[in-house]
Amino acid sequence: MAIIGVMGSGKAEWPDLSVPLGRWIAERGFDLLTGAGLGVMLSTARAFSTTDGRKGRSIGIMPSEAHPTLGFAPLPGYPNPYIDLPILTPLPRKHPDAPDDALNRNYVNVLTSDVVIALPGSQGTLDEIQLAVRFAKPLICIGPANAFEGVPPGTRIVSELADVYAFVLAKTGAFEQL
Template sequence: MAIIGVMGSGKDEWPEWATPLGTWIASHGFDLLTGAGQGVMVSVARAFASTPGRRGRSIGIVPSEAHASRGFVPVAGYPNPFVDLPIVTPLPRKEVGASDDALNRNHVNVLTSDVVIALPGGRGTLDEIRLAMRFAKPLICLGPVGAFEGVPPRSHIVQSLDRVQAFVLAQTGRMEGVGSGSAPP
């Protein structure tokens, strides 16, 4: 079962894109991977978890903080309630000003995903887009073109859920037709 990583804002949910995407991922039997937080992560995971008959799991890569007796514990507010399988990593979030080679939990998000779908987000999302390109992970960005300022020039940005569906099916070797539903143009 392929793991579809959805990256995006930790603040803004972008429900017009994330909700139909989460439903589609669940209805096609994929596993969903997010950063286990709020914003796009909770929006896509909520839709995924509430899809009747889903077969996949919602995986969340949880940021942590050091704990004196337990080693590392999830940062407050993580994981969101729609994560089936939380994975606590001692890797930090990418710090402001950290080099592109500095290891952080974004590496786990990207390297664990078979396909990466980026919705609009901030510097963390931009880092995940760059990592996906660096490690040759299939990557597609979904949302308004203006919301992806600063992405590398070769980034594939679309405004249609149908195009994302076709991309994911092609990348995962699925021969079935594209599902119904689409995001705003």
């Protein structure tokens, strides 16, 4: 089944969007991929993981830091408790002063996802949106249009979850059973 990547704020949960989205992804049997942190990542993973009868897994791509004996260790607070499959990479979060082509865990988030859904966030979310466009990943943004200033021209931004659901179903070849 497809891996649906949900990107967004590491601080704000955007529950009106993230909770129904997480449940919907779980109810359809998809796997959920997030950055394993707080905010949208936590809220979506919590909704996904607490949905009765789900079949998919919540996957979390964790940023890391050097560790003297382990080599690398997840940053404090990672993964959130709703991640079934935490994946530790030797890649850090993208630092604000890092060049655009600096390798970071956002590459893994985007390249592993079959479809990328972006909720409002900050620079990390914008970086993931730009990577999705760069690597031609199916991408849709959900939320107020002004929350996505700076996205590449032509990026699809919607305000209704129904549009996101239809997009995911079309891009994954899945269909809605009545």
